[in-house]
Amino acid sequence: MPQEPSHSDIRHAVRRLCARFPGEYWRRLDRDRIYPTEFVQALTEAGYLSVLIPEAYGGAGLGLGAACAVLEEIHRSGANGAACHAQMYTMGTLLRHGSPEQKDAILPKVASGELRLQAFGVTEPGSGTDTTRIQTFARRQGDRYIINGQKIWISRAEHSDLMILLCRTAPRDDAGKATDGMSVLLIDMREAVGRGLTVRPVRTMINHATTELFFDNLEVPLSSLIGREGHGFRYILDGMNAERILIAAECIGDGRFFIDRAAAYARDRSVFGRPIGENQGVQFPIARAHVQVTAASLMVERAADLFEAGEPCGSEANMAKMTASEASWMAADVCLQTHGGFGFAEDYDIERKFRETRLYQVAPISTNLILSHVATHVLGLPKSF
Ligand SMILES: Cc1cc2nc3c(=O)[nH]c(=O)nc-3n(C[C@H](O)[C@H](O)[C@H](O)COP(=O)(O)OP(=O)(O)OC[C@H]3O[C@@H](n4cnc5c(N)ncnc54)[C@H](O)[C@@H]3O)c2cc1C
Numbered sequence: 001m002p003q004e005p006s007h008s009d010i011r012h013a014v015r016r017l018c019a020r021f022p023g024e025y026w027r028r029l030d031r032d033r034i035y036p037t038e039f040v041q042a043l044t045e046a047g048y049l050s051v052l053i054p055e056a057y058g059g060a061g062l063g064l065g066a067a068c069a070v071l072e073e074i075h076r077s078g079a080n081g082a083a084c085h086a087q088m089y090t091m092g093t094l095l096r097h098g099s100p101e102q103k104d105a106i107l108p109k110v111a112s113g114e115l116r117l118q119a120f121g122v123t124e125p126g127s128g129t130d131t132t133r134i135q136t137f138a139r140r141q142g143d144r145y146i147i148n149g150q151k152i153w154i155s156r157a158e159h160s161d162l163m164i165l166l167c168r169t170a171p172r173d174d175a176g177k178a179t180d181g182m183s184v185l186l187i188d189m190r191e192a193v194g195r196g197l198t199v200r201p202v203r204t205m206i207n208h209a210t211t212e213l214f215f216d217n218l219e220v221p222l223s224s225l226i227g228r229e230g231h232g233f234r235y236i237l238d239g240m241n242a243e244r245i246l247i248a249a250e251c252i253g254d255g256r257f258f259i260d261r262a263a264a265y266a267r268d269r270s271v272f273g274r275p276i277g278e279n280q281g282v283q284f285p286i287a288r289a290h291v292q293v294t295a296a297s298l299m300v301e302r303a304a305d306l307f308e309a310g311e312p313c314g315s316e317a318n319m320a321k322m323t324a325s326e327a328s329w330m331a332a333d334v335c336l337q338t339h340g341g342f343g344f345a346e347d348y349d350i351e352r353k354f355r356e357t358r359l360y361q362v363a364p365i366s367t368n369l370i371l372s373h374v375a376t377h378v379l380g381l382p383k384s385f
Helices: 007-019 023-032 037-045 064-076 091-097 100-112 232-268 280-308 314-338 340-344 350-361 367-378
Strands: 117-121 137-141 144-155 162-168 182-188 197-202 210-221
Touching: 007 064, 023 350, 064 232, 064 280, 091 100, 091 182, 091 232, 117 144, 137 162, 144 162, 162 232, 182 210, 182 232, 232 280, 232 314, 232 350, 280 314, 314 340, 314 350, 314 367, 340 350
Parallel strands: 117 162
Antiparallel strands: 137 144, 144 210, 162 182, 197 210
């Protein structure tokens, strides 16, 4: 990658790389639920998964806006960055809160591709979105933590060497605040799997390599702790804000993919002796989707700018994620409708992208929870829970 490339250079280069992985590649993997190893390898070699890692550690040292540009272009091309985006947003936790020793040991290897940091373990079956009620517990014993518990929907765990794990190190009832008593551990999956950690794949409506995890007296060294014990919730929030902004950028890419495809099809497809795009009933929904995606992209830029500046950005990250995921879903629906029956044919890639972009209204945070945040934290309305 060239020195300090502009976002426009990055976009062009990512588009060129993605052209090597056309729809047929993604359709084949989707059919058999296979991880896109070659694609992730190509992105790693080109340096795109380490854009956020400082140059001193072998990365490009760019800001979140550059990472957003990478993911948006991946999605606009018809590909899917979900196979590897965690390598970017985990930096929100590790770069800001990891010790110099942890960063020295890990970041150069992540930047070179020797180590994969693709797994982010927060969600549990019993707690859902109510993160303070997670039960996975790391108990100190001598120079080790002993971990017991269960996680669900932990994506890419089978394709990652390291995982950032949120667990309790003090029971919720003993902690001063509900958010106290949680800690972040960096788990070496190569050591853990089969020695107290079991990974079980969960098949879903999209090709997402997601899993459930079972911890049964997994022992890890105390040096696995990121930052201070009991303060992990705050560290994880930095990763979550980055995650919401980056995923919002993926939604913008999806939205633009759908609009590009819908407009092209509406220009070409002739019915009743004229292009269907001549009918305002066809062109207005596409134009409306374009307006929504363009507006959402400004919200994503705003949130990324605040994150980069180290300013509080929780509300903006949430609003970016919500507006972008709703815009991409609307564009998906319009694109499918514009294609008529052909929208359902696998060969057009519309139905695959339609399924893929639907996820983002649920994960990494569902729309209701964003509305609840805005209602209470931004507008000062009474809390409902
Ligand atoms: C494919 C996939 C990949 C994922 N990858 C990861 C990952 O890598 N790491 C990870 O940690 N997690 C991951 N997740 C989990 C994801 O972040 C959660 O599914 C998401 O945050 C929603 O949580 P939940 O499924 O527990 O829903 P729940 O919390 O059970 O909520 C269910 C529904 O009820 C609504 N709801 C709940 N409470 C309220 C309320 N008080 N008011 C109004 N509405 C409410 C929610 O909005 C939602 O629509 C993934 C999920 C999926 C499906």
